[in-house]
Amino acid sequence: MFPIGIHDIALATGHYALDLEELAERHGVDPGKYTVGLGQSTQTVPATDEDIVTMAAAAAKQIMAEHDAGDIRTVLLATETGIDQSKAAAIYVQDLLGLPSSTRAVELKQACYGGTSALHFAAGLVHRDPGHKVLVLASDIAKYDLGSAGEATQGAAAVAMLVSADPAVAVLEPVSGLYTANVQDFWRPNYRSTPMVDGKLSVSLYLEAVEQVWKDYEARGGRAIQDFAAFCYHQPFTRMAYKAHARLLEVHGIDTDNARLDADLAATTVYNRLVGNSYTASLYVGLMSLLDHAEDLSGRSVGMLSYGSGCVAEFFGLSMVPGYRRRLRTSANQSAIARREPISYERYREIREFELPEDGSPKVLAVDGAGPFRLRAVAEHSRMYEACHLIQA
């Protein structure tokens, strides 16, 4: 069978960055709780004219600049920050990117696991037709109640991946370990803009899922743990990757200490520490961080652990294609994060209070962010987007 996997990958994030030391001061807690205990330094706060569509389109635009739009037959957009109960956000992105109308565009949801489901479904489509290329988008804005324990883990980012046969970056390995359980650790009813969350339960369920997916992976003939050159975990906060990796090593009777965990994980946490939780995108932001900061992993395998509350988890391997480093966008990724505008706590609160009309009344939005696409207005219950050709790519 021909190899299928990630042919190209790109990152976008929002316009502002909130310093967690400032948030800690406002919450009356020691900053070390957020910077060391959770392992977060800043969190992305999207501008008022940014949303999951503008971020996803900003990530995908970089990919489309290098590939033929005519090759894309499917756009899969995973998010848990949906903008509509019916229409797929993927359609807005398809339109903003000028992709052909002979494309299918669909939205997928299962908490933070949605991006991984899109990647695997895309591989199935390519398997059916090797000429088929799929644009996989994972785009989210993590927003918790003000003053809650989750507020320090907020963030936002989008990752775009082009999935094809004979990929240039990473081949999806055939074995997956899977685990699903009907649990209430984190969910967002339709009438709420922030999730219901039992934080401690969610951490313990994530760790339980690590054990369960590994068991299934092993039972299905997956690789031995020693075969992996690196590991990437879903990162609601970067210390969660440390907890998860420690659990995986414990299951194998491998002694862990902070130095070992740092050596295994530091490269995969560089970007996530700065953007915060980006839900569906988080695991793939971690992958990009790893690839941009680790030694050459050509020909080696990376273990990927995806967890989405509710819950669904998957463990699978990515085999890095020799020469993949030529395809990375390290400086664009770093500058997407570095160019965010630092924001005061007061401005952050103003943005939190900003709301789009919910009764269909028209509102034209002032320019706030500086990305290549923006939400221009809402009217008649519809969002209207525009490309900002004069602003940065």
Ligand code: HMG
């Ligand atoms: P909390 O309960 O306020 O924090 O919120 P804590 O008391 O557990 O402290 C956090 C850590 O900081 C602890 O370390 C403390 O010891 C340490 P640990 O014991 O865990 O190793 N600490 C300090 N360290 C250094 N200096 C100090 C200091 N003080 C304390 N001065 C919680 C933590 C995760 C519960 C909260 O942030 C939360 O509710 N977050 C949202 C839910 C979440 O992120 N869950 C993660 C697993 S579920 C998941 O990943 C899915 C998700 O992405 C959603 C989806 O799938 O869609 C969330």
